[in-house]
Amino acid sequence: xxxxxxxxxxxxxxxxLERGLRANGFTTTVVRTGPDAVALARDGQFDLVILDLxxxxxxxxxxxxxxxxxxxxxxxxxxxxxxxVEDTVAGLDGGADxxxxxxxxxxxxxxxxxxxxxxxxxxxxxVLSAGAVTLDLRTRRAQVDGRSVELxxxxxxxxxxxxxxxxxxxxxxxxxxxxxxxDFAPESNVVDVYIRYLRRKLGAGVIETVRGMGYxxxxx
Ligand code: CA
Numbered sequence: 001x002x003x004x005x006x007x008x009x010x011x012x013x014x015x016x017l018e019r020g021l022r023a024n025g026f027t028t029t030v031v032r033t034g035p036d037a038v039a040l041a042r043d044g045q046f047d048l049v050i051l052d053l054x055x056x057x058x059x060x061x062x063x064x065x066x067x068x069x070x071x072x073x074x075x076x077x078x079x080x081x082x083x084x085v086e087d088t089v090a091g092l093d094g095g096a097d098x099x100x101x102x103x104x105x106x107x108x109x110x111x112x113x114x115x116x117x118x119x120x121x122x123x124x125x126x127v128l129s130a131g132a133v134t135l136d137l138r139t140r141r142a143q144v145d146g147r148s149v150e151l152x153x154x155x156x157x158x159x160x161x162x163x164x165x166x167x168x169x170x171x172x173x174x175x176x177x178x179x180x181x182x183d184f185a186p187e188s189n190v191v192d193v194y195i196r197y198l199r200r201k202l203g204a205g206v207i208e209t210v211r212g213m214g215y216x217x218x219x220x
């Protein structure tokens with residue numbers, strides 16, 4: 001189980017992150033102040049830290065410096081306001097691995113988290129394959145029967161979720177939480193719309209509709 005420490009003081013963002021990350025199989029812990037972030041990040045319990053630079057109690061850069069002071073390899077992903085990007089670049093020099101500017105899309109954050117974790121676990125394959133479809137998670141390239149297909153970021157995320165569960169039926173709700181996070185209502189038809197886009201690009205028979213249950217990527 002991958003454990004993620006969320007150091008963020010905005011309730012709206014922490015609940016968004018917790019829901020999205022848990023739906024993707026991560027374990028999450030939230031702290032809301034700089035000193036708590038430093039204390040927990042240094043206790044060795046976590047695989048990755050999401051660190052808001054604007055935390056009360058301790059300047060974000062200082063929190064980052066203190067976490068790094070022990071020289072740990074713990075991946076740190078910074079959340080920052082768009083107008084604070086210059087500070088953020090300084091943060092990268094100060095030992096952060098990557099940053100995301102607010103407001104961010106969940107899928108973008110998730111891709112960065114996966115990329116950071118992948119660097120540590122070289123055993124995890126970066127290529128997913130099922131039936132005729134192959135996805136390279138590192139280059140974000142998709143192929144069908146060896147032929148390259150252009151996918152948008154959202155289409156790629158949906159295809160990735162289906163491939164990770166090839167042969168299994170995934171409900172609309174599962175796909176919505178995996179690919180769109182919290183910012184869509186369950187009654188939204190966005191999943192059906194994107195399934196249509198994917199069928200057009202990957203081939204009509206690649207994704208089956210299982211009536212009343214959801215969708216399944218064929219793995220034969
Ligand atoms: Ca903040």
